[in-house]
Amino acid sequence: MKFRVGILTISDKGHAGEREDTAGPELGRLLDPQIFEIAATGVVPDEQEAIVARLVEWCDVDRLDLILTTGGTGLTPRDITPEATLAVAHRLVPGIPEAMRAFGLSKTPHAMLSRAVAVTRGCTLIINLPGSPKGARESLEAVLPALPHALEKMGGSSAECGVS
Numbered sequence: 001m002k003f004r005v006g007i008l009t010i011s012d013k014g015h016a017g018e019r020e021d022t023a024g025p026e027l028g029r030l031l032d033p034q035i036f037e038i039a040a041t042g043v044v045p046d047e048q049e050a051i052v053a054r055l056v057e058w059c060d061v062d063r064l065d066l067i068l069t070t071g072g073t074g075l076t077p078r079d080i081t082p083e084a085t086l087a088v089a090h091r092l093v094p095g096i097p098e099a100m101r102a103f104g105l106s107k108t109p110h111a112m113l114s115r116a117v118a119v120t121r122g123c124t125l126i127i128n129l130p131g132s133p134k135g136a137r138e139s140l141e142a143v144l145p146a147l148p149h150a151l152e153k154m155g156g157s158s159a160e161c162g163v164s
Contacts, residue, residue, distance in 0.1 A: 002035060002036060002037040003035060003037070003065040003066055003147075003148070003151050004036075004037050004039040004062075004064045004065050004066070005031060005036050005038050005039060005040075005065065005066045005067070005068065006038075006039060006040035006042070006058045006062070006064045006066070006067045006068070007024045007027050007028055007040070007041045007042075007067075007068050007070070008041075008042050008043075008051075008054055008058075008067060008068070008069045008070070009021045009023060009024040009041075009042070009043045009070050009071055009131075010043075010044055010045075010046055010051055010069055010070065010071040010081050010131070011043060011045070011046065011071045011072075012046050012078065014043045014071075015043050015045040016045075021043055022133045023070040023071065023130075023131055023132060023133045023135075023136040024041060024043070024070055026133040026136055026137050027068050027070060027136055027137070027140055028041070030137060030140050030141065030144065031144075035148055036066070039062065039064055040058055040062060040064060042054060046071075046072050046078040046079065046080060047080075048080055048083065048084045048087070051069075051072075051080070051081060051084035051085075052084050052087050052088055055067060055069075055084070055085065055088045055121070055126060056088055056121075058124070059088065059122055059124040059126070060121075060122065063122075063123065063124070064124055065123065065124060065125070065151050065154075066124065066125050066126075066127070066147065066151060067124060067125070067126045067127070068127055068129055068140065069081055069085065069127070069128045069129060070129045070130065070131055070136045071130075071131030072084075072128075072131065073114050073115050073116040073128050073129070073130055073131070074114070074115070074130075074131075075113055075115070079115070081116075081128050082115045082116060082117045082128055085119055085126055085128055086117060086119065088119070088121050088126070089117075089119035089120070089121060090119070090120055090121050090122065091119060091120045092117065092118070092119055093118040093119060093125065093150075094117075095118075096118035096127055096143050096146075097114070097116045097117055097127075097128070099142050099143050099146075100114070100116060100129075100139040100142045100143060101114055101116075102142075103138065103139070103141075103142035104135070104138060104139060104142070107138065114130060114135075114139075115128075116128035116129060116130070116139070123154050125147075125150060125151060125154060127140075127143070
């Protein structure tokens, strides 16, 4: 069984076509195609409603197993990805961002500034990653070995997870 993945880039400039999305494709390259199928990609602006709408659609309608977001996890006023993610959450998965920050701190003290969260909604695991390709890659590498097990535990059948 392959896990269906969505990669969502959250960027005002990316959404407006003013900046090429490099972090999203970088994440896609890290995912073993024998295990993960990239079923959806997208770019939305740093707007709570747009982020929430896409996350809900990919969780509740498309029933993706995993959503990786990139961008909007820092300290600027427009960085609202964690708040939008928490708005759709059923449960928190605090160990994932803890592991990402711990790994990142071995490389840069700026890793402590990440506000990324990981949550579940129904049978979907949502993980916030940094917006830079390097930060996104390193953060995903920190947790990637645990993801197949996590997704298996969440339930192989979308019918087993209630969405409310």
